[in-house]
Amino acid sequence: MNTTILLIFIFFAILPFAFGDLRVGFYSSSCPSAELIVHRIVERSFNQDRSITGALLRMHFHDCFVRGCDASILIDSQKGNQSEKVAGANRTVRGYNLIDEIKRILENVCPLMVSCADIIALATRDSVVLAGGPSYNVPTGRRDGLVSTMDDVRLPGPESSVANVLQVFKSKGMTMEEMVTLFGAHTVGFTHCSFIKNRINNQSFSMDNDLRKRLVEFCGVEGKDPAVFLDQNTSFVFDNQFYNQILLGRGMLSIDQNLALDSISKGVVTSFARNGESFQERFADAMIKLGKIDVLVGSQGEIRKNCRVFNF
Numbered sequence: 001m002n003t004t005i006l007l008i009f010i011f012f013a014i015l016p017f018a019f020g021d022l023r024v025g026f027y028s029s030s031c032p033s034a035e036l037i038v039h040r041i042v043e044r045s046f047n048q049d050r051s052i053t054g055a056l057l058r059m060h061f062h063d064c065f066v067r068g069c070d071a072s073i074l075i076d077s078q079k080g081n082q083s084e085k086v087a088g089a090n091r092t093v094r095g096y097n098l099i100d101e102i103k104r105i106l107e108n109v110c111p112l113m114v115s116c117a118d119i120i121a122l123a124t125r126d127s128v129v130l131a132g133g134p135s136y137n138v139p140t141g142r143r144d145g146l147v148s149t150m151d152d153v154r155l156p157g158p159e160s161s162v163a164n165v166l167q168v169f170k171s172k173g174m175t176m177e178e179m180v181t182l183f184g185a186h187t188v189g190f191t192h193c194s195f196i197k198n199r200i201n202n203q204s205f206s207m208d209n210d211l212r213k214r215l216v217e218f219c220g221v222e223g224k225d226p227a228v229f230l231d232q233n234t235s236f237v238f239d240n241q242f243y244n245q246i247l248l249g250r251g252m253l254s255i256d257q258n259l260a261l262d263s264i265s266k267g268v269v270t271s272f273a274r275n276g277e278s279f280q281e282r283f284a285d286a287m288i289k290l291g292k293i294d295v296l297v298g299s300q301g302e303i304r305k306n307c308r309v310f311n312f
């Protein structure tokens with residue numbers, strides 16, 4: 001073999017170890033039952049409350065889009081120092097107790113081995129499968145971050161334009177198609193009325209008329225902020241109905257509806273509405289890519305003992 005080729009070969013063979021890349025089965029020798037334990041607890045929890053799929057998907061997304069997938073979203077605020085979860089966009093993220101429960105058991109079985117960031121990624125995948133979504137192998141080996149501050153949270157809001165949201169996704173290395181694909185997560189879960197109030201009370205936001213009437217009534221209760229399903233048809237099923245619903249003017253968030261209206265994204269929306277299988281395949285790929293954003297690996301960060309606090 002030519003030496004150059006040999007050197008290139010060696011370089012690429014060593015690369016993943018030198019940079020401590022993520023890999024499928026990272027815990028297969030250090031904590032062989034890790035993925036099974038996560039799966040069992042997620043399954044039990046899902047059987048009691050199917051809404052955990054929405055909770056975990058949103059948690060994973062918010063974690064990865066702020067400082068990378070490093071479980072910074074799980075950190076509780078300290079006196080005089082507010083963490084990510086306190087920021088407006090994150091206030092309604094749910095599922096922290098489920099992550100705590102998984103971590104507690106993993107700490108008994110393999111102390112200080114499995115990162116909170118990997119727990120989020122694995123639990124999210126398991127909950128998607130339970131709701132009827134695609135299965136995929138989750139590359140693991142993430143480390144937990146050492147920083148969590150409210151000021152880092154600069155996520156777009158539900159009334160951002162498609163172009164603005166796309167800019168943010170592009171800054172994380174994601175394409176337009178991957179962005180539209182990940183929005184398919186809004187096929188499960190719910191939104192509080194406060195995020196759609198402007199939209200339902202303002203005719204210049206387009207919306208199916210019957211739906212608007214129902215929502216104005218449901219959301220109009222003084223002093224309350226009830227929640228409504230993001231996918232009004234198959235609310236707990238991980239399918240491509242989100243895309244069909246927004247094509248019918250039944251998107252809940254302004255940004256959801258605009259995906260079907262904006263020339264940037266409507267082609268992808270139409271194609272996923274027609275082809276549920278291709279949506280599921282692309283979703284699996286997009287989730288794997290989402291889970292790799294700015295991860296800490298190797299000796300970076302730490303493996304937290306308690307997902308809510310840094311070890312120190």
Ligand code: HEM
Nearest residue numbers: 054055057058061092156157158182185189190191192195
């Ligand atoms: C930047 C684009 C996005 C915006 C502006 C956005 C906005 C929102 C808002 C306002 C809610 C309602 C939260 C509540 O009332 O509790 C929500 C819920 C949700 N979002 Fe997004 N979202 C975005 C992208 C994503 C992505 C990429 C995913 C996942 C891959 C995702 C998954 C979810 C899920 C599953 C829920 C339901 C949460 C629950 O049931 O508690 N979102 N989103």
Ligand SMILES: *[C@@H]1O[C@H](CO)[C@@H](O)[C@H](O)[C@H]1NC(C)=O
Nearest residue numbers: 076077078081083146147148
């Ligand atoms: C507190 O502040 C420091 C920076 O001053 C930051 O690194 C840390 O992550 C902050 N958050 C919490 C919850 O301690």
Ligand SMILES: *[C@@H]1O[C@H](CO)[C@@H](O)[C@H](O)[C@H]1NC(C)=O
Nearest residue numbers: 159198199201202203204205
């Ligand atoms: C209704 O929405 C449009 C478009 O976003 C906005 O320009 C207008 O100011 C809104 N009207 C009210 C009364 O909020």
Ligand SMILES: *[C@@H]1O[C@H](CO)[C@@H](O)[C@H](O)[C@H]1NC(C)=O
Nearest residue numbers: 233234239240241244245248
């Ligand atoms: C609801 O979803 C089902 C199953 O995907 C579909 O066949 C039906 O057309 C949808 N109904 C409405 C009103 O969108």
Ligand SMILES: CC(=O)N[C@H]1CO[C@H](CO)[C@@H](O)[C@@H]1O
Nearest residue numbers: 087088089090153156157158
């Ligand atoms: C959707 C939403 O509530 N966005 C808020 C997220 O948090 C930042 C920082 O606190 C706010 O500026 C956004 O309005």
